[in-house]
Amino acid sequence: MTFEQYWVQITELTLxxxxxxxxxxxxxxxxxLLNPLLQFGxxxxxxxxxLKLSVNNYYLFLLxxxxxxxxIVSTLSMGTPVFIAHGHxxxxxxxxxxxILASQILDxxxxxxxxxxxxxxPFYLFSDQPLVNILALPVAxxxxxxxxxxxTFILATLNVFYRDINFVIGFVMSILFFLxxxxxxxxxxxxxxxxxxxxxxxxxxxxxxxxxFVLSSWTDFFTWCLKGFGVSLMMVLLSMYVWKKRRNDFYFxx
Amino acid sequence: MTSTSASEVLLxxxxxxxxxxxxxxxxxxxxDVFVSAITHPFDYLMKQPELLNVIDGISFDITRGMRLGxxxxxxxxxxxLCRSLAGMIKPQAGTISSTxxxxxxxxxxxxxxxxxxxxxxxxxLARLFFPGMRDLKPIVEEAISFSELGHFxxxxxMQYSKGMQSRLLLSLISSVPSEILILDEVLDxxxxxxxxxxxxxxxxxxxxxxxxxxxxxSIDQIRQVCxxxxxxxxxxxxxxxxxxxxxxxxxxxxxx
Numbered sequence: 373m374t375f376e377q378y379w380v381q382i383t384e385l386t387l388x389x390x391x392x393x394x395x396x397x398x399x400x401x402x403x404x405l406l407n408p409l410l411q412f413g414x415x416x417x418x419x420x421x422x423l424k425l426s427v428n429n430y431y432l433f434l435l436x437x438x439x440x441x442x443x444i445v446s447t448l449s450m451g452t453p454v455f456i457a458h459g460h461x462x463x464x465x466x467x468x469x470x471x472i473l474a475s476q477i478l479d480x481x482x483x484x485x486x487x488x489x490x491x492x493x494p495f496y497l498f499s500d501q502p503l504v505n506i507l508a509l510p511v512a513x514x515x516x517x518x519x520x521x522x523x524t525f526i527l528a529t530l531n532v533f534y535r536d537i538n539f540v541i542g543f544v545m546s547i548l549f550f551l552x553x554x555x556x557x558x559x560x561x562x563x564x565x566x567x568x569x570x571x572x573x574x575x576x577x578x579x580x581x582x583x584x585f586v587l588s589s590w591t592d593f594f595t596w597c598l599k600g601f602g603v604s605l606m607m608v609l610l611s612m613y614v615w616k617k618r619r620n621d622f623y624f625x626x
Numbered sequence: 627m628t629s630t631s632a633s634e635v636l637l638x639x640x641x642x643x644x645x646x647x648x649x650x651x652x653x654x655x656x657x658d659v660f661v662s663a664i665t666h667p668f669d670y671l672m673k674q675p676e677l678l679n680v681i682d683g684i685s686f687d688i689t690r691g692m693r694l695g696x697x698x699x700x701x702x703x704x705x706x707l708c709r710s711l712a713g714m715i716k717p718q719a720g721t722i723s724s725t726x727x728x729x730x731x732x733x734x735x736x737x738x739x740x741x742x743x744x745x746x747x748x749x750x751l752a753r754l755f756f757p758g759m760r761d762l763k764p765i766v767e768e769a770i771s772f773s774e775l776g777h778f779x780x781x782x783x784m785q786y787s788k789g790m791q792s793r794l795l796l797s798l799i800s801s802v803p804s805e806i807l808i809l810d811e812v813l814d815x816x817x818x819x820x821x822x823x824x825x826x827x828x829x830x831x832x833x834x835x836x837x838x839x840x841x842x843x844s845i846d847q848i849r850q851v852c853x854x855x856x857x858x859x860x861x862x863x864x865x866x867x868x869x870x871x872x873x874x875x876x877x878x879x880x881x882x
Contacts, residue, residue, distance in 0.1 A: 373757050377758060380753065381753055381754060384749075384750060388738065391746075392741040392742050461738060465730060465732060466728075466730055471754075621647070623714055623715055
């Protein structure tokens with residue numbers, strides 16, 4: 373199969389599941405925006421008004437970290453059980469498992485882009501950030517998408533063999549939320565704890581994106597992007613290794 | 627030998643072996659692995675995983691116009707063999723060479739998105755079955771009329787009975803003459819009228835091009851669809867040839 377044929381399958385599957393999801397809801401797509409909006413509202417209230425974090429233009433800073441974070445968490449938690457949930461389909465006829473997973477990821481990615489356009493952009497337009505930054509957005513989003521996809525593929529595949537992963541992923545991500553500089557800047561972390569940040573792969577996916585919305589130099593941006601691509605490449609290679617090793621047992625375990 | 631095209635090999639299987647680590651079969655979570663590693667550390671590290679040979683050295687050719695039935699007891703490796711022919715499982719040894727797209731269906735109770743209507747699912751399935759096809763509308767509409775589902779086609783797929791689901795899926799997968807079509811125990815949900823109709827359709831398709839592999843436990847269905855049978859037993863070919871003798875061989879297996 374060609375890449376184009378895969379792409380058509382993925383997009384049509386995504387559209388169909390979106391259609392099925394909203395067919396019987398009242399508010400439909402609003403729910404997708406309500407989650408990031410509420411999280412943003414509560415966090416900005418607590419961290420800016422109660423805890424008084426002194427960060428320049430905190431709303432934009434928070435959104436720049438929170439929206440990618442929500443994308444990562446929702447993709448990992450919705451993507452991990454995907455092979456089990458569609459096990460019947462995968463066993464019924466030949467369909468590339470990656471098509472099913474990719475359509476789940478694309479679904480979440482559309483929500484992410486929608487939240488960037490509808491929530492982040494207004495704050496961005498009213499800030500004094502140079503508008504030209506928005507042109508670099510695709511470069512910053514690419515490692516985020518690539519690495520999240522590879523991680524989800526690894527977790528979803530392993531979840532077929534160890535169903536525990538699906539139970540663990542939820543609370544692990546809620547712990548990691550505090551260990552990842554999402555609502556606080558990296559600079560707040562004391563020198564001897566910096567290694568916690570350095571080994572956290574999510575940092576390298578969020579920072580390139582956030583760079584564009586807070587004051588930073590282009591050298592900073594490209595350095596983060598390079599690191600982001602490095603981490604992504606490692607994850608992609610790891611996911612290919614896991615799949616190669618497990619692909620046969622896969623059909624006997626879903 | 628009648629003509630050169632009649633003996634053209636569409637799919638060639640050479641000495642394939644498929645095995646699984648038996649340990650993986652047990653439903654283990656991280657906790658069980660941890661417990662066994664702590665309580666029996668030596669066993670855990672040293673024990674060689676037990677291997678289960680599902681397919682144990684099989685060779686055969688599928689030639690143009692062949693309608694092969696596969697019979698065998700439960701667990702003889704029928705589905706695993708078909709999955710490997712369809713390219714879902716890679717054999718650990720041996721080769722499967724095919725010049726053509728192999729289409730296979732193993733279960734008919736599956737809508738891609740069961741909440742959507744039968745028609746919407748049909749279009750989605752057609753996209754998954756026939757990725758190269760540009761214009762799906764004529765194919766899908768033909769399949770829908772072949773399925774005789776009538777006004778049921780526009781209600782959600784999940785409300786279908788087993789037979790209706792199977793009608794829709796079988797109509798679709800057989801709507802395009804395919805070079806090699808594999809049906810693995812999928813006729814049981816459909817009623818006899820539809821089984822007859824489908825057998826007719828497969829015969830006419832296979833006469834024009836291609837070959838088919840048909841797995842079933844019913845001798846009537848095999849006779850309806852196939853020209854010869856393969857009897858699988860414990861991952862090996864026990865018999866291959868005419869239907870009558872093949873069925874007798876299969877019945878003898880019960881006593882061994």
